[in-house]
Amino acid sequence: MKDYVRVGLIGFGKQGSHYVRMYVERRIFPKFRLTAIADISPQKRQWIKEKLPSDIECFDSAEAMLSSGKVDACIVTTPHAVHPENVIQCLNHGIHVMCDKPAGVHILQVEEMNRVADKHPDLVFSIMFNQRTNCVYRELRRIVQTQQYGKVRRINWTVNNWYRSHVYYDAFDWRGIWNGAYGGTIVDQCPHQVDLWQWMFGMPDKVACRMGFGTHHDIEVEDEVSAILEYKDGCIGTFNSSTSIPNGQNVLEVNLDGANITVKNDKLYLEKFCVPEPEWQKGSHGIYEKPVVEPVVEITTDGKNLQHRGVLEAWINKILGKGDSANDGREGLASVMLSNAMYMSAFTDKVVELPLDGTAYYNELMKRVSVSKPKPPVSDPLGPVRETFGVKDPKEVERYFGISEPV
Numbered sequence: 356m357k358d359y360v361r362v363g364l365i366g367f368g369k370q371g372s373h374y375v376r377m378y379v380e381r382r383i384f385p386k387f388r389l390t391a392i393a394d395i396s397p398q399k400r401q402w403i404k405e406k407l408p409s410d411i412e413c414f415d416s417a418e419a420m421l422s423s424g425k426v427d428a429c430i431v432t433t434p435h436a437v438h439p440e441n442v443i444q445c446l447n448h449g450i451h452v453m454c455d456k457p458a459g460v461h462i463l464q465v466e467e468m469n470r471v472a473d474k475h476p477d478l479v480f481s482i483m484f485n486q487r488t489n490c491v492y493r494e495l496r497r498i499v500q501t502q503q504y505g506k507v508r509r510i511n512w513t514v515n516n517w518y519r520s521h522v523y524y525d526a527f528d529w530r531g532i533w534n535g536a537y538g539g540t541i542v543d544q545c546p547h548q549v550d551l552w553q554w555m556f557g558m559p560d561k562v563a564c565r566m567g568f569g570t571h572h573d574i575e576v577e578d579e580v581s582a583i584l585e586y587k588d589g590c591i592g593t594f595n596s597s598t599s600i601p602n603g604q605n606v607l608e609v610n611l612d613g614a615n616i617t618v619k620n621d622k623l624y625l626e627k628f629c630v631p632e633p634e635w636q637k638g639s640h641g642i643y644e645k646p647v648v649e650p651v652v653e654i655t656t657d658g659k660n661l662q663h664r665g666v667l668e669a670w671i672n673k674i675l676g677k678g679d680s681a682n683d684g685r686e687g688l689a690s691v692m693l694s695n696a697m698y699m700s701a702f703t704d705k706v707v708e709l710p711l712d713g714t715a716y717y718n719e720l721m722k723r724v725s726v727s728k729p730k731p732p733v734s735d736p737l738g739p740v741r742e743t744f745g746v747k748d749p750k751e752v753e754r755y756f757g758i759s760e761p762v
Protein backbone atom coordinates (compact mmCIF):
# COMPACT_ATOMS: atom_id res chain seq x y z
CA MET A 356 0.00 0.00 0.00
CA LYS A 357 1.28 3.46 -0.86
CA ASP A 358 2.26 5.84 1.93
CA TYR A 359 0.59 8.93 0.49
CA VAL A 360 -2.85 10.03 -0.61
CA ARG A 361 -3.66 11.61 -3.97
CA VAL A 362 -5.84 14.58 -3.14
CA GLY A 363 -8.17 16.48 -5.44
CA LEU A 364 -9.69 19.90 -4.77
CA ILE A 365 -13.21 20.93 -5.79
CA GLY A 366 -13.33 24.73 -5.93
CA PHE A 367 -10.22 26.82 -6.58
CA GLY A 368 -11.35 30.09 -5.05
CA LYS A 369 -10.16 32.16 -2.11
CA GLN A 370 -10.00 29.25 0.33
CA GLY A 371 -9.19 26.49 -2.18
CA SER A 372 -6.16 28.49 -3.29
CA HIS A 373 -5.01 28.62 0.36
CA TYR A 374 -4.80 24.82 0.39
CA VAL A 375 -2.95 24.91 -2.92
CA ARG A 376 -0.52 27.51 -1.59
CA MET A 377 0.13 25.38 1.52
CA TYR A 378 0.89 22.47 -0.80
CA VAL A 379 3.16 24.27 -3.29
CA GLU A 380 5.05 25.89 -0.40
CA ARG A 381 5.45 22.43 1.17
CA ARG A 382 3.75 23.49 4.38
CA ILE A 383 1.89 20.19 4.58
CA PHE A 384 3.42 16.76 5.02
CA PRO A 385 4.47 14.73 1.94
CA LYS A 386 1.73 12.13 2.49
CA PHE A 387 -0.62 14.79 1.06
CA ARG A 388 -0.16 14.91 -2.74
CA LEU A 389 -2.30 17.40 -4.63
CA THR A 390 -2.93 15.74 -7.99
CA ALA A 391 -6.01 17.47 -9.39
CA ILE A 392 -8.28 20.50 -9.16
CA ALA A 393 -11.83 20.89 -10.49
CA ASP A 394 -13.46 24.26 -10.98
CA ILE A 395 -16.36 25.37 -13.14
CA SER A 396 -14.76 28.75 -13.87
CA PRO A 397 -12.84 28.83 -17.21
CA GLN A 398 -10.65 31.74 -15.94
CA LYS A 399 -9.65 29.73 -12.88
CA ARG A 400 -8.86 26.65 -14.99
CA GLN A 401 -6.72 28.64 -17.37
CA TRP A 402 -4.82 30.12 -14.43
CA ILE A 403 -4.32 26.68 -12.88
CA LYS A 404 -2.94 25.34 -16.15
CA GLU A 405 -0.61 28.30 -16.65
CA LYS A 406 0.64 28.86 -13.11
CA LEU A 407 0.47 25.68 -11.06
CA PRO A 408 2.88 22.73 -11.33
CA SER A 409 2.02 20.63 -14.40
CA ASP A 410 1.50 17.44 -12.36
CA ILE A 411 -1.68 18.99 -10.91
CA GLU A 412 -4.36 18.08 -13.43
CA CYS A 413 -7.26 20.42 -14.07
CA PHE A 414 -10.90 19.42 -14.62
CA ASP A 415 -14.01 21.40 -15.54
CA SER A 416 -16.28 19.51 -13.14
CA ALA A 417 -16.14 17.54 -9.92
CA GLU A 418 -17.69 14.59 -11.75
CA ALA A 419 -14.91 14.50 -14.38
CA MET A 420 -12.21 14.65 -11.70
CA LEU A 421 -13.82 11.99 -9.50
CA SER A 422 -14.18 9.62 -12.49
CA SER A 423 -10.61 10.19 -13.67
CA GLY A 424 -8.90 7.73 -11.30
CA LYS A 425 -6.46 10.53 -10.36
CA VAL A 426 -7.65 11.07 -6.79
CA ASP A 427 -8.15 8.95 -3.67
CA ALA A 428 -9.50 11.79 -1.54
CA CYS A 429 -11.00 15.19 -2.12
CA ILE A 430 -11.34 18.58 -0.41
CA VAL A 431 -14.62 20.39 -1.08
CA THR A 432 -14.18 24.18 -1.09
CA THR A 433 -17.09 25.35 -3.20
CA PRO A 434 -19.71 27.87 -1.96
CA HIS A 435 -21.41 26.62 1.22
CA ALA A 436 -24.70 25.47 -0.32
CA VAL A 437 -22.86 23.20 -2.77
CA HIS A 438 -20.87 21.33 -0.08
CA PRO A 439 -23.38 18.51 0.57
CA GLU A 440 -23.83 17.82 -3.17
CA ASN A 441 -20.05 17.64 -3.71
CA VAL A 442 -19.49 15.50 -0.61
CA ILE A 443 -22.18 13.06 -1.78
CA GLN A 444 -20.54 12.90 -5.24
CA CYS A 445 -17.19 12.04 -3.64
CA LEU A 446 -18.66 9.36 -1.37
CA ASN A 447 -20.59 7.77 -4.23
CA HIS A 448 -17.34 7.58 -6.20
CA GLY A 449 -15.62 5.85 -3.27
CA ILE A 450 -13.47 8.92 -2.56
CA HIS A 451 -12.57 10.05 0.99
CA VAL A 452 -13.73 13.61 1.56
CA MET A 453 -12.93 16.74 3.57
CA CYS A 454 -15.79 19.24 3.59
CA ASP A 455 -14.95 22.86 4.26
CA LYS A 456 -17.07 24.69 6.80
CA PRO A 457 -20.04 25.00 7.03
CA ALA A 458 -21.39 21.51 6.31
CA GLY A 459 -24.19 23.17 4.33
CA VAL A 460 -26.74 25.92 4.67
CA HIS A 461 -29.78 24.03 5.92
CA ILE A 462 -30.52 20.95 7.98
CA LEU A 463 -32.23 18.88 5.26
CA GLN A 464 -29.29 18.88 2.86
CA VAL A 465 -26.82 18.08 5.65
CA GLU A 466 -28.99 15.22 6.92
CA GLU A 467 -29.06 13.83 3.39
CA MET A 468 -25.24 14.10 3.20
CA ASN A 469 -24.91 12.30 6.54
CA ARG A 470 -27.23 9.50 5.39
CA VAL A 471 -24.95 8.88 2.39
CA ALA A 472 -21.90 9.01 4.67
CA ASP A 473 -23.50 6.35 6.88
CA LYS A 474 -23.59 4.05 3.84
CA HIS A 475 -19.83 4.46 3.37
CA PRO A 476 -18.22 3.72 6.75
CA ASP A 477 -15.04 2.68 4.90
CA LEU A 478 -14.48 6.24 3.64
CA VAL A 479 -13.00 8.98 5.82
CA PHE A 480 -15.43 11.90 5.80
CA SER A 481 -14.08 14.84 7.77
CA ILE A 482 -14.86 18.56 8.11
CA MET A 483 -12.65 21.64 8.22
CA PHE A 484 -13.32 22.84 11.75
CA ASN A 485 -9.79 24.19 11.93
CA GLN A 486 -10.46 26.34 15.01
CA ARG A 487 -11.07 23.20 17.08
CA THR A 488 -7.29 22.64 16.85
CA ASN A 489 -6.65 25.82 18.87
CA CYS A 490 -5.20 24.89 22.29
CA VAL A 491 -7.29 27.47 24.15
CA TYR A 492 -10.60 26.03 22.93
CA ARG A 493 -9.42 22.44 23.45
CA GLU A 494 -8.41 23.27 27.03
CA LEU A 495 -11.63 25.17 27.75
CA ARG A 496 -13.64 22.22 26.42
CA ARG A 497 -11.73 19.89 28.73
CA ILE A 498 -12.43 22.15 31.73
CA VAL A 499 -16.14 22.34 30.88
CA GLN A 500 -16.50 18.62 30.26
CA THR A 501 -14.63 17.53 33.39
CA GLN A 502 -16.53 20.13 35.46
CA GLN A 503 -13.21 21.04 37.05
CA TYR A 504 -14.78 24.34 38.18
CA GLY A 505 -18.34 23.06 38.35
CA LYS A 506 -21.18 23.75 35.97
CA VAL A 507 -21.35 26.49 33.37
CA ARG A 508 -23.77 29.25 34.46
CA ARG A 509 -23.40 31.93 31.80
CA ILE A 510 -21.60 32.25 28.48
CA ASN A 511 -21.04 35.54 26.68
CA TRP A 512 -19.28 35.46 23.33
CA THR A 513 -18.72 38.61 21.32
CA VAL A 514 -17.19 37.89 17.94
CA ASN A 515 -16.75 41.26 16.27
CA ASN A 516 -13.40 40.62 14.68
CA TRP A 517 -14.75 39.34 11.36
CA TYR A 518 -14.68 42.80 9.76
CA ARG A 519 -15.65 42.73 6.09
CA SER A 520 -15.70 45.73 3.72
CA HIS A 521 -17.75 45.99 0.55
CA VAL A 522 -14.71 44.98 -1.47
CA TYR A 523 -15.16 41.54 0.06
CA TYR A 524 -18.83 41.17 -0.86
CA ASP A 525 -18.13 42.56 -4.37
CA ALA A 526 -15.34 40.02 -4.97
CA PHE A 527 -17.72 37.01 -5.08
CA ASP A 528 -20.84 36.59 -7.21
CA TRP A 529 -22.58 34.50 -4.52
CA ARG A 530 -21.77 36.24 -1.23
CA GLY A 531 -24.16 38.68 0.44
CA ILE A 532 -27.33 37.34 -1.23
CA TRP A 533 -29.86 34.74 -0.07
CA ASN A 534 -29.74 32.84 -3.36
CA GLY A 535 -25.97 32.39 -3.17
CA ALA A 536 -24.63 32.38 0.37
CA TYR A 537 -27.97 31.58 2.10
CA GLY A 538 -26.85 33.70 5.04
CA GLY A 539 -24.21 36.22 6.11
CA THR A 540 -22.21 36.59 9.31
CA ILE A 541 -23.52 33.38 10.87
CA VAL A 542 -23.24 31.08 7.88
CA ASP A 543 -20.09 32.57 6.34
CA GLN A 544 -17.82 34.01 9.04
CA CYS A 545 -19.11 32.46 12.30
CA PRO A 546 -19.56 28.75 11.50
CA HIS A 547 -16.28 28.33 13.38
CA GLN A 548 -17.60 29.90 16.60
CA VAL A 549 -21.05 28.33 16.25
CA ASP A 550 -19.35 24.95 15.99
CA LEU A 551 -16.98 25.69 18.88
CA TRP A 552 -19.96 26.76 21.00
CA GLN A 553 -21.81 23.48 20.57
CA TRP A 554 -18.54 21.49 20.75
CA MET A 555 -17.59 23.05 24.10
CA PHE A 556 -20.97 23.71 25.73
CA GLY A 557 -23.38 21.37 23.93
CA MET A 558 -26.61 22.26 22.18
CA PRO A 559 -29.00 24.71 23.88
CA ASP A 560 -32.70 23.94 24.19
CA LYS A 561 -33.99 27.32 23.07
CA VAL A 562 -32.66 30.11 20.87
CA ALA A 563 -33.86 33.68 20.49
CA CYS A 564 -32.10 35.85 17.95
CA ARG A 565 -32.20 39.30 16.38
CA MET A 566 -30.36 40.01 13.15
CA GLY A 567 -29.67 43.14 11.15
CA PHE A 568 -29.95 42.37 7.43
CA GLY A 569 -27.76 44.62 5.31
CA THR A 570 -27.45 47.09 8.21
CA HIS A 571 -24.04 48.45 7.32
CA HIS A 572 -23.46 46.88 3.89
CA ASP A 573 -25.53 46.87 0.72
CA ILE A 574 -26.30 43.13 1.08
CA GLU A 575 -29.45 41.02 1.54
CA VAL A 576 -28.12 38.84 4.36
CA GLU A 577 -27.21 39.67 7.96
CA ASP A 578 -24.20 41.63 9.09
CA GLU A 579 -25.35 42.01 12.73
CA VAL A 580 -26.37 39.21 15.09
CA SER A 581 -27.40 38.96 18.75
CA ALA A 582 -28.60 35.60 19.99
CA ILE A 583 -29.65 34.27 23.40
CA LEU A 584 -29.11 30.55 23.94
CA GLU A 585 -30.85 28.81 26.84
CA TYR A 586 -30.04 25.45 28.39
CA LYS A 587 -32.35 23.21 30.41
CA ASP A 588 -30.06 23.40 33.45
CA GLY A 589 -30.52 27.18 33.63
CA CYS A 590 -27.35 28.24 31.82
CA ILE A 591 -27.97 31.21 29.54
CA GLY A 592 -25.56 32.38 26.86
CA THR A 593 -25.36 35.33 24.52
CA PHE A 594 -23.69 35.29 21.14
CA ASN A 595 -23.02 38.61 19.42
CA SER A 596 -21.37 39.10 16.09
CA SER A 597 -20.84 41.86 13.58
CA THR A 598 -18.87 42.17 10.35
CA SER A 599 -19.00 45.98 10.53
CA ILE A 600 -16.59 46.89 13.33
CA PRO A 601 -12.99 47.73 12.46
CA ASN A 602 -10.75 46.40 15.23
CA GLY A 603 -13.69 44.50 16.77
CA GLN A 604 -12.87 42.06 19.56
CA ASN A 605 -13.30 38.33 19.96
CA VAL A 606 -13.94 37.77 23.67
CA LEU A 607 -15.50 34.70 25.25
CA GLU A 608 -16.47 34.82 28.93
CA VAL A 609 -17.58 31.68 30.72
CA ASN A 610 -18.90 31.90 34.27
CA LEU A 611 -18.78 28.62 36.14
CA ASP A 612 -19.75 27.65 39.70
CA GLY A 613 -16.16 27.89 40.84
CA ALA A 614 -14.42 30.30 38.45
CA ASN A 615 -14.68 32.83 35.66
CA ILE A 616 -12.77 32.01 32.49
CA THR A 617 -12.08 34.42 29.65
CA VAL A 618 -10.64 33.74 26.20
CA LYS A 619 -9.09 36.80 24.61
CA ASN A 620 -6.33 37.21 22.03
CA ASP A 621 -5.88 33.42 21.88
CA LYS A 622 -5.14 33.25 25.62
CA LEU A 623 -7.14 31.63 28.39
CA TYR A 624 -7.51 33.52 31.69
CA LEU A 625 -8.77 32.07 34.97
CA GLU A 626 -10.27 33.82 38.01
CA LYS A 627 -10.82 31.12 40.61
CA PHE A 628 -13.20 31.56 43.55
CA CYS A 629 -11.79 30.51 46.93
CA VAL A 630 -15.10 28.76 47.61
CA PRO A 631 -17.40 27.58 44.80
CA GLU A 632 -20.37 29.95 44.59
CA PRO A 633 -23.06 27.32 45.45
CA GLU A 634 -21.28 26.66 48.77
CA TRP A 635 -20.77 30.38 49.44
CA GLN A 636 -24.50 31.01 48.95
CA LYS A 637 -25.29 28.79 51.90
CA GLY A 638 -22.48 30.01 54.17
CA SER A 639 -22.75 32.61 56.90
CA HIS A 640 -21.32 36.02 55.98
CA GLY A 641 -22.34 39.64 55.47
CA ILE A 642 -25.37 40.27 53.26
CA TYR A 643 -23.35 41.98 50.50
CA GLU A 644 -20.21 39.92 50.94
CA LYS A 645 -18.82 38.15 47.85
CA PRO A 646 -16.60 35.09 47.67
CA VAL A 647 -12.91 35.95 47.59
CA VAL A 648 -11.55 35.62 44.08
CA GLU A 649 -7.94 34.70 43.37
CA PRO A 650 -5.91 37.00 41.09
CA VAL A 651 -6.29 36.35 37.34
CA VAL A 652 -3.83 33.81 35.98
CA GLU A 653 -3.23 32.58 32.48
CA ILE A 654 -4.12 28.91 32.04
CA THR A 655 -1.29 26.87 30.58
CA THR A 656 -2.15 24.85 27.50
CA ASP A 657 -0.12 22.60 25.22
CA GLY A 658 0.37 25.67 23.00
CA LYS A 659 -0.55 23.82 19.81
CA ASN A 660 -2.76 25.43 17.19
CA LEU A 661 -2.27 23.58 13.92
CA GLN A 662 -5.35 24.94 12.16
CA HIS A 663 -5.95 23.78 8.54
CA ARG A 664 -2.71 21.84 8.35
CA GLY A 665 -3.58 19.88 11.49
CA VAL A 666 -7.07 19.03 10.23
CA LEU A 667 -5.76 17.95 6.81
CA GLU A 668 -2.94 15.86 8.25
CA ALA A 669 -5.27 14.09 10.71
CA TRP A 670 -7.62 13.27 7.80
CA ILE A 671 -4.79 11.92 5.60
CA ASN A 672 -3.36 9.87 8.48
CA LYS A 673 -6.75 8.33 9.14
CA ILE A 674 -7.13 7.46 5.44
CA LEU A 675 -3.74 5.74 5.64
CA GLY A 676 -4.84 3.90 8.78
CA LYS A 677 -2.19 5.74 10.84
CA GLY A 678 -4.20 7.71 13.34
CA ASP A 679 -7.68 8.34 14.58
CA SER A 680 -7.73 12.03 15.44
CA ALA A 681 -9.64 13.21 12.34
CA ASN A 682 -13.03 14.65 13.19
CA ASP A 683 -16.20 13.07 11.80
CA GLY A 684 -17.79 15.12 8.99
CA ARG A 685 -21.24 14.21 10.28
CA GLU A 686 -20.61 16.49 13.26
CA GLY A 687 -21.21 19.43 10.91
CA LEU A 688 -24.95 18.96 11.35
CA ALA A 689 -24.94 20.35 14.90
CA SER A 690 -23.62 23.80 13.97
CA VAL A 691 -25.91 23.97 10.92
CA MET A 692 -28.84 23.15 13.23
CA LEU A 693 -27.75 25.85 15.70
CA SER A 694 -27.22 28.51 13.05
CA ASN A 695 -30.54 27.60 11.36
CA ALA A 696 -32.21 28.08 14.76
CA MET A 697 -30.72 31.59 15.01
CA TYR A 698 -32.07 32.46 11.55
CA MET A 699 -35.45 30.88 12.26
CA SER A 700 -35.85 33.01 15.39
CA ALA A 701 -34.77 36.19 13.57
CA PHE A 702 -37.04 35.43 10.57
CA THR A 703 -40.13 34.62 12.65
CA ASP A 704 -39.55 36.92 15.63
CA LYS A 705 -40.07 33.94 17.96
CA VAL A 706 -38.10 31.86 20.43
CA VAL A 707 -37.13 28.60 18.71
CA GLU A 708 -36.84 25.18 20.35
CA LEU A 709 -34.20 22.63 19.42
CA PRO A 710 -33.99 20.24 17.69
CA LEU A 711 -35.28 22.43 14.88
CA ASP A 712 -37.65 21.09 12.21
CA GLY A 713 -35.52 21.05 9.04
CA THR A 714 -38.50 21.36 6.68
CA ALA A 715 -39.95 24.35 8.53
CA TYR A 716 -36.59 26.10 8.33
CA TYR A 717 -36.14 25.23 4.66
CA ASN A 718 -39.53 26.79 3.85
CA GLU A 719 -38.64 30.00 5.71
CA LEU A 720 -35.25 30.18 4.01
CA MET A 721 -36.79 29.67 0.57
CA LYS A 722 -39.09 32.67 1.12
CA ARG A 723 -35.90 34.80 1.18
CA VAL A 724 -34.27 32.89 -1.66
CA SER A 725 -37.30 33.33 -3.95
CA VAL A 726 -37.05 37.14 -3.81
CA SER A 727 -33.25 37.30 -3.83
CA LYS A 728 -31.70 39.49 -6.55
CA PRO A 729 -28.76 38.12 -8.56
CA LYS A 730 -25.48 40.01 -8.41
CA PRO A 731 -23.67 41.33 -11.47
CA PRO A 732 -20.66 39.22 -12.55
CA VAL A 733 -17.52 40.08 -10.61
CA SER A 734 -15.05 42.24 -12.50
CA ASP A 735 -11.93 40.26 -11.53
CA PRO A 736 -12.72 36.59 -10.66
CA LEU A 737 -9.03 35.85 -10.14
CA GLY A 738 -8.54 38.69 -7.66
CA PRO A 739 -9.12 36.58 -4.51
CA VAL A 740 -6.77 33.85 -5.79
CA ARG A 741 -4.00 36.34 -6.52
CA GLU A 742 -4.46 37.79 -3.03
CA THR A 743 -3.92 34.31 -1.55
CA PHE A 744 -0.57 34.12 -3.25
CA GLY A 745 0.24 37.62 -1.99
CA VAL A 746 0.06 39.21 -5.42
CA LYS A 747 -2.78 41.73 -5.54
CA ASP A 748 -1.65 43.34 -8.78
CA PRO A 749 -1.78 41.07 -11.87
CA LYS A 750 1.58 42.53 -12.93
CA GLU A 751 3.18 41.11 -9.79
CA VAL A 752 2.30 37.45 -10.33
CA GLU A 753 5.88 36.96 -11.42
CA ARG A 754 7.03 37.61 -7.85
CA TYR A 755 5.34 34.42 -6.69
CA PHE A 756 5.43 32.03 -9.63
CA GLY A 757 8.26 33.46 -11.69
CA ILE A 758 5.80 33.75 -14.59
CA SER A 759 4.33 37.02 -15.81
CA GLU A 760 0.59 37.24 -16.31
CA PRO A 761 -0.84 39.10 -19.32
CA VAL A 762 -2.61 42.25 -18.09
Ligand SMILES: NC(=O)c1ccc[n+]([C@@H]2O[C@H](COP(=O)([O-])OP(=O)(O)OC[C@H]3O[C@@H](n4cnc5c(N)ncnc54)[C@H](O)[C@@H]3O)[C@@H](O)[C@H]2O)c1
Nearest residue numbers: 366367368369370371393394395396432433434435455456
Ligand atom coordinates in the same frame (compact mmCIF):
# COMPACT_ATOMS: atom_id res chain seq x y z
N1 LIG B 1 -12.01 26.83 6.79
C1 LIG B 1 -11.76 28.11 6.60
O1 LIG B 1 -10.98 28.71 7.32
C2 LIG B 1 -12.42 28.83 5.47
C3 LIG B 1 -12.04 30.14 5.16
C4 LIG B 1 -12.67 30.77 4.09
C5 LIG B 1 -13.65 30.12 3.36
N2 LIG B 1 -14.02 28.85 3.71
C6 LIG B 1 -15.09 28.17 2.98
O2 LIG B 1 -14.66 27.85 1.68
C7 LIG B 1 -15.77 27.84 0.81
C8 LIG B 1 -15.42 28.62 -0.45
O3 LIG B 1 -15.19 29.99 -0.11
P1 LIG B 1 -14.26 30.90 -1.04
O4 LIG B 1 -14.08 32.17 -0.33
O5 LIG B 1 -13.07 30.14 -1.46
O6 LIG B 1 -15.24 31.12 -2.30
P2 LIG B 1 -14.81 31.33 -3.84
O7 LIG B 1 -16.01 31.82 -4.56
O8 LIG B 1 -13.55 32.13 -3.91
O9 LIG B 1 -14.45 29.86 -4.32
C9 LIG B 1 -15.39 28.90 -4.69
C10 LIG B 1 -14.89 28.24 -5.96
O10 LIG B 1 -15.74 27.14 -6.24
C11 LIG B 1 -15.97 27.10 -7.65
N3 LIG B 1 -17.22 26.35 -7.84
C12 LIG B 1 -18.48 26.72 -7.59
N4 LIG B 1 -19.33 25.70 -7.81
C13 LIG B 1 -18.58 24.65 -8.22
C14 LIG B 1 -18.86 23.31 -8.60
N5 LIG B 1 -20.10 22.84 -8.59
N6 LIG B 1 -17.84 22.51 -8.97
C15 LIG B 1 -16.56 22.97 -8.99
N7 LIG B 1 -16.22 24.23 -8.64
C16 LIG B 1 -17.22 25.06 -8.26
C17 LIG B 1 -16.04 28.56 -8.07
O11 LIG B 1 -15.78 28.73 -9.44
C18 LIG B 1 -14.92 29.15 -7.19
O12 LIG B 1 -13.68 29.13 -7.84
C19 LIG B 1 -16.93 28.45 1.58
O13 LIG B 1 -17.86 27.48 1.94
C20 LIG B 1 -16.29 29.05 2.80
O14 LIG B 1 -17.12 29.01 3.94
C21 LIG B 1 -13.41 28.20 4.71
